[in-house]
Amino acid sequence: MALTISYFAWVRERMGVAEEVVELPVEVADLTALLAWLAARDARGALAFAEPQRIRVAIDGVMMRPGAPLAGAREVALFPPVTGG
């Protein structure tokens, strides 16, 4: 499954890119598995996703819970807790 992933704030800095398109293995079916897959993929992913509990997620423009399924997702945004205001 091809998925566009965008990164923000320190997650973007650690990943070294703002956005990428990845081909996901079929067993990566939810957000928890996606974070684990990215952390295992390379050193940048390991650094960005060493503490998955610090990562917030939006799928196709909607904020989601960490364990949400990826079925049908086209675009996933991964970012730290927000700090506006």
Add this chain to the structure above:
Amino acid sequence: MIRVAVQAAAIDVGAELDLHDAGGHGASASFIGRVRGDGGLVELFLEHHPVMTEAGLGDLAHAASDRWKLAALTLIHRVGAMAPADTIVLVLASSPHRSEALAACEFLIDRLKTDVMLWKRETFGDGRVAWVEARAGDEVRAERWDQIPASSRT
């Protein structure tokens, strides 16, 4: 009237208030957030999402206008590089009576801090650069609104 904006340009508070209050509302509440120069801070950079940040502000504005009887609402957040004393965020809420205007203003700034895709990065005079960490107290303040029935606040 609901006005929501995410902008790189400086926020003109006077002009926004004139626009907001063109109808002469009974009660207007405001919140202005500014960049603090604490600890030798020289720049505050606000990163945002090209679509979701403004959509998030719009969702909050509609949630507030569903909850309280508001005559006008303005929610503007600046993004990009800012200097100490610059205005980061402006919230204006108007209603015929003060309680709704004040409650809506507080609700909007509390929820904005936890629900809208914005991230602060600080640069200090000695060259240090650091992303601001979210504060647990902000979550508590934002979630408190889930516990308060709308009827008790109006």
